[in-house]
Amino acid sequence: MPQRSCIACRKVLDQSILVRYVLSPQGEVLVDYGQKLPGRGGYTCCDITCLETAVKRSQFKRIFTGLSVAPTCQGLKEDLVRQVRQRIANLVGMARKSGVVVSGSRLVMTELGRDSGLSLVLLSEDLSATIASKVKSIAESRGVPCYVIFDKGYLGQLMGKGERSVVALSSSPLAETINDEILRYKQIAGEA
Numbered sequence: 086m087p088q089r090s091c092i093a094c095r096k097v098l099d100q101s102i103l104v105r106y107v108l109s110p111q112g113e114v115l116v117d118y119g120q121k122l123p124g125r126g127g128y129t130c131c132d133i134t135c136l137e138t139a140v141k142r143s144q145f146k147r148i149f150t151g152l153s154v155a156p157t158c159q160g161l162k163e164d165l166v167r168q169v170r171q172r173i174a175n176l177v178g179m180a181r182k183s184g185v186v187v188s189g190s191r192l193v194m195t196e197l198g199r200d201s202g203l204s205l206v207l208l209s210e211d212l213s214a215t216i217a218s219k220v221k222s223i224a225e226s227r228g229v230p231c232y233v234i235f236d237k238g239y240l241g242q243l244m245g246k247g248e249r250s251v252v253a254l255s256s257s258p259l260a261e262t263i264n265d266e267i268l269r270y271k272q273i274a275g276e277a
C-alpha cells in the first residue's frame with residue numbers, strides 16, 4: 086500500500102486514509118477525496134487541524150508551483166465535507182441496492198429488538214427527539230452505533246422511497262465502510 090506524508094504534520098501514513106488535493110487547470114486547490122483526479126497530489130491527515138495548518142503555513146503554495154489562488158481553510162473544509170457526505174450517500178445507495186438495509190423507525194426498532202444482526206443505524210437530522218431517543222436506547226442496548234446524518238428527504242431518496250428518518254444496515258463489509266466514513270466525516274465536521 087503506498088504511503089504519503091501529511092504536508093502539515095509530516096506524518097507518513099497509508100495514502101488511502103489521507104486526504105488528497107490536486108491543482109485545477111485554473112490554479113486552484115481542489116479536494117480530491119476519491120483520489121482519482123489526475124496530476125500531482127498533495128496530502129493531509131483526515132483532520133481539520135492538519136488542513137488548517139497546511140493553509141496557514143502556505144504549504145499548498147510550496148507543493149503546487151502553478152498555484153494562482155490561495156486556498157482558504159473555509160473553502161477547503163466545505164469542499165471536503167461535501168465530498169465525504171457524497172461518498173457516504175453513494176455507499177448508502179449501494180447498500181440499499183445490495184439489500185443490506187432496512188428503513189423506517191418502527192421496522193428498525195423491531196429488528197433491533199429481535200437482535201437480527203443490524204450493525205449500524207442512521208438517524209435523520211430532522212427526526213423528532215422522542216423517536217431519536219427511543220431508537221438510540223434500543224440500539225445502545227444492542228451495542229449498535231447510531232449516527233445522525235442527512236435529512237429525512239435525502240435518506241428517503243437514497244432508499245428509493247419517500248421520507249425516511251431511520252435507516253439501518255445489516256452487518257456487512259459495506260456497513261463497516263460506511264461506519265468508517267461517518268467517523269471520518271464527524272472528525273472533519275468537528276462533531277466527533
Ligand SMILES: [Zn+2]
Pocket residue numbers: 091092093094095096129130132135
Ligand atoms: Zn497531519
